[in-house]
Amino acid sequence: MSRITERHRRDFLRASGAAVLSASAVALLAGCEKMAAAQTGSAAGDVGILNTALGLEHEAISAYQVGATSGLLQKPVLDVAVQFQSHHKAHRDALIATIRKLGGTPVAAKSDAEVARALNAAALKTQTDVLRLAQRLEKGAANAYVGVIPSFGDKALAQVSARLATDEAMHWIVLSQALKDPLPASALSFGA
């Protein structure tokens, strides 16, 4: 990601708005609370989906932590990784708040060491290796958020899932540019 320029970084800062996302997501999700309460069965299902999403965000936070402390990332790449991690923390906070509002219990995070083992972080030897892992996880996360949209009982939560997916897709795009990957040849390259 040596090609991540200052312009990219400024774009991140303009586009990311991590605090804005967190606040607005929580506000939007809070608005779903009454709807969810009126449909108890689907609310329980929605809590399950949100908890799976929370597990994914926990893992992303740990993955970026492992990458950031690996000694393999140089500035400005390191700053970008920390910025992306902050987005995932905002997602995590919004999901936890919503799960609690809906009466659920948020899943706990695994330790960074557990996540590192599961992701075979010991095999990471270069900055490119770290970026490839992040790129793969971000694409998987974007697709996961798209793939659960039809399962939500509450359409407002489905919309939030789409917003989360676009954040992950934005991360994937930046990482792909940094790795100098070609643009996707076909349309509709995300989602099922």
Added chain:
Amino acid sequence: MGRQVLLAIMLSSAVAVDAAAADAAHGKELYESRCGGCHSLDANRIGPAHRGVYGRKAGTAPNFSYSAAVRSSGIVWGEKTLDAWLTNPQALIPGQRMNFRVSAMEDRADIIAYLRQQSGR
């Protein structure tokens, strides 16, 4: 296996793509991009490890904490059950925690072909 589960499998198998025509190589690409956010072949992550899933009883991957619904489903993963699962997990096993759907039947068939290959079946 309850009536709801059987119905889900029957509906799924009615439109299932011919397994012989499925493309495991394409399934690998799909697996990595669609399933890789939560799953790996050899490690439990948000979801269980998948190597060996084809032919395995649901809820029995070692050291993974499953929902009670999956553990008690009695399902064995094969062409029809995996297709029904990827079509709509909640219809197959109410109370499960995955909820991720793959809408295109050809994509489901290719992912299943890859999982079967990686399970040595």
